[in-house]
Amino acid sequence: METLNAEDLAWWETHGTVQWLAPGTVIIAEGTRLDALFLLRQGEVKIRTTDQGGDPTTSSVEARLSPTLLGELSYLEGRVTVVSVIAQSRCQVVTMAYDLFEQQLKRDRSFALRFYHGVAKLLAQRLREVSLWRLEHPLRPSSMLRQALLFFAILEDRDLDTLIHLGQLRRLAAGEQLLAQGQPVLQWSLILGGQLQVTITKDGVDSIVETLGAGEILGELSLLEDLPASASVHGLQPSYILSLEKDVLWGILREQDGFARRFYQALAVVLADRMRQTLYQRGLSVEGQQGDATRLGEEEMSLERLDRMGTAATRFEWLRCRVGQFHGVRVNDFT
Known part of the structure; x- marks a missing residue:
């Protein structure tokens, strides 16, 4: 999230829950509903998703020069998760509850601009890759x-x-x-x-x-x-x-x-x-x-x-x- 500045990151750490997670910890489970966003500050995570045969497909994401956002698709769409995210090394993760985050988006419009700009760029990069x-x-x-x-x-x-x-x-x-x-x-x-x-x-x-x-x-x-x-x-x-x-x-x-x-x-x-x-x-x-499909059927x-x-x-x-x-x-x- 290169668009976030030092003040934005300080807000995340002040209002979110900062945790160090051991390797193997499941941060996000595929097919579930979330009530929080996650910011990977240090460490490396595995991104895993299942195919039609039930076999997992895995890639990895590492927090390098800038923090990495996790769970953004579910937040933007209000839908279930499409991947599992698992700590591959010892990771520092900041968990931010949706209600607190949405209050900040409404309170600080400049923060909202930087967030949506950063998420759009992040998704554009991922779509290029696939x-x-x-x-x-x-x-x-x-x-x-x-x-x-x-x-x-x-x-x-x-x-x-x-x-x-x-x-x-x-x-x-x-x-x-x-x-x-x-x-x-x-x-x-x-x-x-x-x-x-x-x-x-x-x-x-x-x-x-x-x-x-x-x-x-x-x-x-x-x-x-x-x-x-x-x-x-x-x-x-x-x-x-x-x-x-x-x-x-x-x-x-x-x-x-x-x-x-x-x-x-x-x-x-x-x-x-x-x-x-x-x-x-x-x-x-x-x-x-x-x-x-289950959730959309209920809300169609x-x-x-x-x-x-x-x-x-x-x-x-x-x-x-x-x-x-x-x-x-x-x-x-x-x-």
């Missing part, structure tokens, strides 16, 4: 739609106005390229209408990864890490794109703390969902997926959940109308 998994396990359309709604559920109307007034409307023809794998990404883009196709080239072979539609965002990983495009994207049919130059968007994020906090929070939630779906569709986190028709998704869908339609008015394009042209 990006080639999508060759064999592309996201389903329903998952992509949910991610779009998650993004718009967090932004406010004034945030959308900012995107509209500073963005550029572009009509992408069928077959026209928007992003080229390995090339710089100069813009952050939002699809207003149409369909785009994502392909990844590996060993000289092009593979179709997924098809994107209205509401999807592009260029978010490069925005967070300033790295080349991990895939190529071109129009599958005539499409309309709202794009912001990265330099312009970076300027807004530096100057407008409120917008930046909500924007990074929205990106973090979307990336957390994308990471979870990547694990599930790769056949990993079986215990997490089973626990998730909750009024709060339906209201949040309904608000997000309405907000996106409102944005399309505003873009059409601002740029002199009929909304029907987007579909």
